[in-house]
Amino acid sequence: MAAAGGLLRGPEVWAYVLDGHERLRIALAELTEGKERGSSRLPGWTRAHVLSHIEGVCRAQTRQARYALKGELIEVYDGGRPARDAGIEAGAVRTAAELTAAVTATLAEAEAVWGSVGDADWDRPVRYREGDLLGALHCWWRELEVHTADVNLATCSAAWPRELCLHLFDFLAPRAPAGLTLVESDGSLRHTFSVGGAGSYGTVAGDDSVGRAAVVRGRLTDLASWLAGRQPHQQLDGRLPELGPWP
Known part of the structure; x- marks a missing residue:
């Protein structure tokens, strides 16, 4: 385990990501028809919106890895934030079965690409925040875990490592x-x-x-x-100050 505040190595992060993939698959097993229209833990978003976003960000960070391994750079989203937002809305109209199939396929794609990253590859440059592959994987880890909890099905933030x-x-x-x-x-x-x-x-x-x-x-x-801007499962003690936006 990394020390408090320390940066985990790529293989360590990837092991946690794989655990997160399994928790998301368990959550998807609960997504029977009609549940995709239910409320998520994000105001204004259904479960379908959150799953559509998970699919999109997984694909986006996976392609950061795919191109980085070829020594190439590519934008995180073609068309930037507007295209990302439009994709979420378009994807959110799908049925539970369609969403489950799409997210499952994207996870499999991620495992194939990220699983081929070697020890010498983690500092390869990417367009995401003009950083490196390790930073891109940390992003997918955050998005995966936070939004899997947001889906409001089988798993929650209490399961976060x-x-x-x-x-x-x-x-x-x-x-x-x-x-x-x-x-x-x-x-x-x-x-x-x-x-x-x-x-x-x-x-x-x-x-x-x-x-x-x-x-x-x-x-x-x-x-x-x-x-992270989410409702804790147990009440916190103390005066909660106002938080700034996500960095």
Whole structure:
């Protein structure tokens, strides 16, 4: 396991992604006809909207990998954000069976492409955030886990692995006001966000006082869920400050 706040290696992230694929497949097994029109955990989106988005972002990041392995760069979405949004709306009209087949096929495609990435390939450049393959895989991991929970079927954020929660703390740090401290109630982690989106990790102390800064305590998965803009499964303790947009 990576240290708190540390960056996992490519094969480690890929192992967690494969676990996430299986949880999504389990959720899809519950998607009987009619359930695709039910509400997701995202306001204004049905389950079909979320699954359509999962399919699209999976395909987009998989093609980042496919082209990177050929030494080529390609945009994340042809047509940018407008085309992405239009694709979600168009895909959301499909039936449960059609959505299940489409998402399942996209997962299989992802496993074929990402599974061929070697140890020397992770720093290959991609267009996604002008980063590298490892960053693109981290993106798919976040999108996969967060939106699988959003589908509101068999799995939820309570199933998120600890390593994902720590990664979300780091990635979503720009959302947090400086000085906000998150304290894990089911473990020993304490994380304080500083100016500029950085942060520091430590262990839980007896005194939660950090001056006027907010201190929020809860289970690690609930803290990560709230930081990601989702409703925690168990109530958090402390004053919840307003969060900024996703970075």
